[in-house]
Amino acid sequence: MLVGLDVGGTKILGVALGENREVIALQRRDTPAQAGDADALVATMAEVVESLRDDIGRTASRSPAVGVGLPGLVDRSGRLQFAPNLAGLRDADLGPRLGAATGAAAVRVDNDATCAMRAEYALGAAVGADHAILVTMGTGIGGGLVLDGRVMRGAWGFAGEVGHMVIDADGIDCVCGRRGCWEQYASGNALGRMGRETAEQGLGASWVALAGGSITDVRGEHVTAAATGGDPAARALVERFADWFAIGLANLVDILDVERCVLGGGLVAAGDTLLEPIRSSFAIRLLAASHRPEVAIVPAQLGDRAGAIGAALLAAEAPAPTPGL
């Protein structure tokens, strides 16, 4: 039995996969408020695993193989080094502790977006693309890389932190402690902030209405919904946001020369309202776009389950070497 957990800043999603790698059970819990306390986090993760085993039947789920995706820097040994979105949890070896708490046969741990990339490449929007990137627009921006048909993890396991690519050295303060990171301009949270700022200048009536009438409740999804509804101010804001997104995406494609970019996160539900402006800006921002094959920019297919499914697939892989760690 394969179990995968996707641990986020607010939610923990767990799945169990069947013989054909289909989801046969699913459990959600809130991430404990004191997520920086590894004991509390492991207890909730173990609860998710136990509930999945109850769903499937204890006999069938004896000694599950468990994979975990974590939002932060996870080294190749599976140790979490740094996670600003988990209340600053750092230097935590959650895998062995989860194994001890659940009797799992093995626990493998990796970065959450790398897990999502693994799932989209095996089962979703990146199938058949041996050079692909996944970029998720959520609280921040996560990234996963497939090059030459392999999920890339880097020398230490830290590859793919695309959200902290600096695109404005004197720009907005970031949670990582630096300034001007891409995710401050092109994540779901960034679009929400832009929506609130624009509304404070008196231009956001349509998306403030969608947010229930309060500017402070505006999120990125309200802006994309207003744009889908045809509001010109919302369309203009989405175009500005899409250009910020395209700047970072073009940097990545300039370096990596991928054939397909898979975009994930809640905002992508807006479909072509968001994707078309991104494609238009990307074609302008990319180096020599008219002298190279078109790069496909497509929505993710596995939704918010991608990270958990990819973590379960990780559990099925042989352990990777751990150079130097």
Ligand SMILES: [Zn+2]
């Ligand atoms: Zn940053």
